[in-house]
Each structure stands twice: as C-alpha cells, then as structure tokens.
Amino acid sequence: MLGFATRKLLISIVVLFFATLVAFLLVATVDPIAEQRVFLLSQPGGAEQVQRLEANLGLDKPLIERYGSWLGDLFTGNMGASTDNGRDVTTLLGEAIPVTMRLVIAATVVSVILGVAVGVVSAVRQYGAFDNISTFFAFLFFAMPVFWLGAVLKDLGIRFNDWWGRRIFFTIGEQSPRLEADFWGTWADRAGHIILPALTLLLIQLAATSRFQRSAMLDVLESDYIRTARAKGVPRRRIITHHALRNALLPVVSFTGLTFGTLIGGTVVTEVVFNWKGMGRLFLESLLNGDVAVTQGWLLAVGISVIVVNLLTDLTYGLLDPRVRDG
Amino acid sequence: MTGQTSSRAEIPVLSVRDLEVAFPTPDGDVQAVRSVGWDVYEGEVLAIAGESGSGKSVSVMAAMGLLPATAQVSGSIAYRGRDVLAMSDKDLERLRGSSISMVFQDPMTSLNPVMAVGAQIAEGVRIHQRVNSRTARSKAVELLDLVGIPNPGQRVDSYPHELSGGMRQRAMIAMAIANDPDLLIADEPTTALDVTIQAQVIDVLERAREATGSALVIITHDLGVVARIAHRILVMYAGRAAETGMADGVFERPSHPYTAGLLGSIPRLDAPKGTRLIPIDGAPPSMLAPPPGCAFAPRCPRATPLCSQEIPELRPIGNQQSACHHGEDQYNEDEDV
Secondary structure (H helix, E strand, O other): OHHHHHHHHHHHHHHHHHHHHHHHHHHHOOOOOHHHHHHHHOOOOHHHHHHHHHHHHOOOOOHHHHHHHHHHHHHOOOOOEOOOOOOEHHHHHHHHHHHHHHHHHHHHHHHHHHHHHHHHHHHHOOOOHHHHHHHHHHHHHHOOOHHHHHHHHHHHHHHHHHHHOOOOOOOOOOOOOOOOOOHHHHHHHHHHHHHHHHHHHHHHHHHHHHHHHHHHHHHHHOOHHHHHHHHOOOOHHHHHHHHHHHHHHHHHHHHHHHOHHHHHHHHHHHHHHOOOOOHHHHHHHHHHOOOHHHHHHHHHHHHHHHHHHHHHHHHHHHHHOHHHHHO | OHHHHOOOOOOOOEEEEEEEEEEEEOOEEEEEEEEEEEEEOOOOEEEEEOOOOOOHHHHHHHHHOOOOOOOEEEEEEEEOOEEHHHOOHHHHHHHEOOOEEEEOOOOOOOOOOOOOHHHHHHHHHHHHOOOOHHHHHHHHHHHHHHOOOOOHHHHOOOOHHHOOHHHHHHHHHHHHOOOOOOEEEEEOOOOOOOHHHHHHHHHHHHHHHHHHOOEEEEEEOOHHHHOOOOOEEEEEEOOEEEEEEEHHHHHHOOOOHHHHHHHHOOOOOOOOOOOOOOOOOOOOOOOOOOOOOOOOHHHOOOOOHHHHOOOOOOEEEOOEEEOOOOHHHHHHHHHHO
C-alpha cells in the first residue's frame, strides 16, 4: 500500500506541474488589453502608450519567461494582485476557499452517504416500492439544471418561511452580515444559510450516485463469489454488508472522484443563485473584469483541488481493492 | 462389480426424487430438469455427466437452495430425510457450508476479489462453529495445507488474484470442507483449469473427501476426468436421466446410445492404436419445447419410430438402469467388443 501511495503521489505532483502550465496558458494567451490596443492605435502617439502598457503588465517578455516568473512567485506564495481592487490573490483565495469548501464538503459527504444507502436498498429490493420511488426522483433531479433547481428551492424556502412565520431557511449569502454571535451561534447561522444551496448541489449529485450504486450493487449480487458466499451459508445480511457492498463501492468511489470537477462547476452556479461570496463569485467577477492574476490563481486552486480529490479517490480505491494496490 | 461398494449406508445422504425445475422466460418455460431422481450415500463418489444444458448443475443447485427465486421446482430433495425444498431460509443457511457444501466451476470468479483467501475460509468456519477468529484462522492454515497449498502460513493472507487458477480451486475446496460436510458437491471443478492441473484438483477433491468422510458429487461433461474416482455415474440428457449405474459397468458396457456416444468422444489410452474419436452429431434439443419422445432420438443412431413417440422410462438393463427403448441392443453390442 505504501508503494502504491507513493506512486500515486508522484504522479499527482507531475500532474500538478502541468496544471500550473495550463492555468497559466489559458489566461496568458488571451490579450488582456485587446480593446485598449484597438482604441490607442487609432490615436496619434498611441503606439508608445501601448508599448508602455505592455511593459507595465510584462506582456513584452516572451511567454516562457512570463511563465517562469509566475511560477517562481507561486513558490513564494505570491500570486500577484487583482487588477480590479489591488488586493492580493492569495488573500482573495484565502477568503473564498473556506466558504466554498463548506458547501462542497457538505454536498459531497451527504450525497455519497445517502447515495450509497439509497442505491444499496434499491438494489436489494429491486423493483420494490422504494426502488421505484427512488428511481423516479433520481431521474427527476438528474434532469434538472442546477440554476433552475436552485431558484426553485430558494422560492420554496421563502414560502416555507412565510408559512412558518419564522426565518428557517436563509436564501442570500453564506452567513448573516454583521453577525455578532459566539462560536455556536456563528455555526448555527451558517447552517441555516447552507441548507438550500447544499441541497441544490447534492440532490443532483445524489441522483447520479444512487443510480450508480444501485447498478454496481446489482452487478455484484449476480456475481459468482456472492453465490459462493451463499453456498458457504453466510447469512443474507452479512452477504450484503461484507461481500457485496465492498465490491460495489469501487465504481462509486471512482465516480465520485471523476464528477468532482462537475460539482465545482455546479458550485459556481449555485453560489451565484444564492449570492455566496465564495470561489464561484470570485471566478465570475475575475472573468468579467479581465482580472488576469485572479483568474490564473483561481484556475490553479481549482486544479489543485481536483488533483487532491483524485489522489484521495485513488488511495481509497487502493484501500478497498487489493488488485489495484499491487497493479 | 456392484457388490464391492457395500460400504454405503442404508439411508442416502441426499435423495432426489421426481425433481422438476423450470425457468419462466418470455418465450415460455425452459424445462431445465424433467423428472430426475438420484441418491448419494455416505463416502460415495457420484459423477453426474452430461453436456451443457442437460440439467446436471440445476439439479444440485436446487439441492443447495441456490436457484433463482423465479425457478419453479417440484419433486423432493431430502437431506438425511429432511426435505430441503421445504426448509426456511435460516435452516438453509445452517445447512449450506456445514452439511452440504459446494465447489464451483470457475475459481477465477468464485472467490471474493477483495478478501484474503484465509479470511474467506475462516468466515465459513466462524459462521458454523463457535470459535474465535484466531482459531478460525489457524483452521484456515490447516485446511490450506491439507489441499496442498505450499506455505499455507503465508498464503492465508494472499488475495485471490495472487494465486494461480489451480491454487484458487484448491482454496475453494479448502473452503468447502472447512466444516466437515456430509456431502461435497463439485460443479465442473476442473473445466476452467489447464489440463495439467485437472488431475491434481481431482486428487485434492478425493483427498478432501477422505479427510472428511463426506460423500462427493462431481458434475462433469468429461467422463474421462472422473473415471478414476467415481463409484457411480448418472448420465443426464435434456433434463432427464439417460443411464445410471456403477462406474465400471457404465464405462465397460454402456446401455444407452448417448453414454456410448459420450465415451466414444473422449480419448482413451487403452484403445487400439488408430482408433478414431467419434463425435455425436447434431445439438441438444431446445428445452423450451423438448421433443415428444426420447430427447436423444434425433441424434441417435439406433432411433426407430417408437423413439420419437414414447418417452423411455428408466429400467434395469444388465447391471445398470437405462432410459432407452433399445438399451439391450446397446448393452449387448459392447459385450462383443
């Protein structure tokens, strides 16, 4: 297992290097002063102004040199400053990441646990009432676009609050502004804010995970080694928990790792719908403002998170399946 | 030769009577087993032979209660006088793996890939015996040693993918005999293995049977593989018994043309030089709509109009029982050879 983990870690580091290259190139190959350039060049003496602008932004240097200095700065924790508000990219990311992490972790943990449970029960009682109902809802939510589900939940949340006469669900922001509360009060307030956006993300994720777990479980229950376990006299409950589930978790583990990127995409949309000041908002604003340093930093941060999640996925897979460990 | 296996007890370990198994499909019922009966006695080795689809596996799966829920089963299967078909799930779980256990065809897929082989053996021990995990583990090591796996102390922690096919089948056998069963059923135990390994696995099965004193039912499509150890043979065709009798008798003088065909299609060392193998022409009938008379008639060299009209019942011919209208002719022909 140690050798397997080391191997996966080394591969991740190589991938990380390429991620920095891609994050840099995606942004650096776009001309950030395209509009000004057209305008200035039509003015007398504009050519000098363009040159000065390019020198200021470092655009006169060759691409490889710009990448080198960007990478060098990265190692010292310096990701440049926002051209929009002059704040450090590191600080901006430092503020946005924890907010988004809360949302992503809550959605992932709940959708995986519930998805596995729903999938297993559906498979064990195939075509039973529970299976049919969960199949219906899985397709319903799977077919919904994130932004629409978010808007519907927001609306339902507000209606519920009105009916109840008290505010249970918060629909704007990740926490109440100017909140003065102790530790527990802060978390309670955050919990009230997170429910609806987390639900938006996780219902869609849950739909896919539960279908995936169901079919994996059905496959495994048909397999020869389950028949062997039955022939050994293993009780049915133990067959499901000890023999079938562990094997049926393998595809779901891969699936969860693979869809993490999609989940981040969903987060951007969800944050916009619910006015969260997290990574999604940061990304959208940086794009709209042509804020090169922030976009690059954002791409890199998300790239790293995808790499880390996939590393964790691989390690989990290795723990569950000895064949992968030795392979 | 019949008198020599007098070691058999009076009551069979397992007794199958008038067993019929059908599987409903959209095209109609597949009649996998059409009235079959057999007994197996203590310490005895019974070989059930026949080609794919002849119902040989289905009849033992029924005895283990391992048929899919959709299967329609009638008749009786008695384990030491207790009706297996009427047992509750709990009773079946107690029976399986302790009184009757089974070795399957494909050791590549029949072991749980994410569990060490020792753990899989120990699990069977702990389900049926009140022992702690350490005792179960050392029992697993013992069993691996018994079935001839080298370094059992290390192999106990190996995963299935780390073992060869032959070794995996040995591990399967170790698992099957972990609780000293009365009856060991091996369903095509050598079919998925290299020819060089087949004889070894048969030897291990025979050794396992001796060590536990159990009865052994081997299901096979290759009579050559079981010739050495089988006491008695049941030949099945299209869900029915074609012929049954003591192994020596069946091999020497088959009393059913299908048995003769099966024997003619396997190579023999004692055959005169230059003897050709004789294939059986044609294919087995569809079990959705079996032919009205003898199911083998369309492929049978001895078939007469009677054969395609009337189903032949099992009746004594020579020292065997044969379900053939022309069993005597077959039996007497082989006398001359």
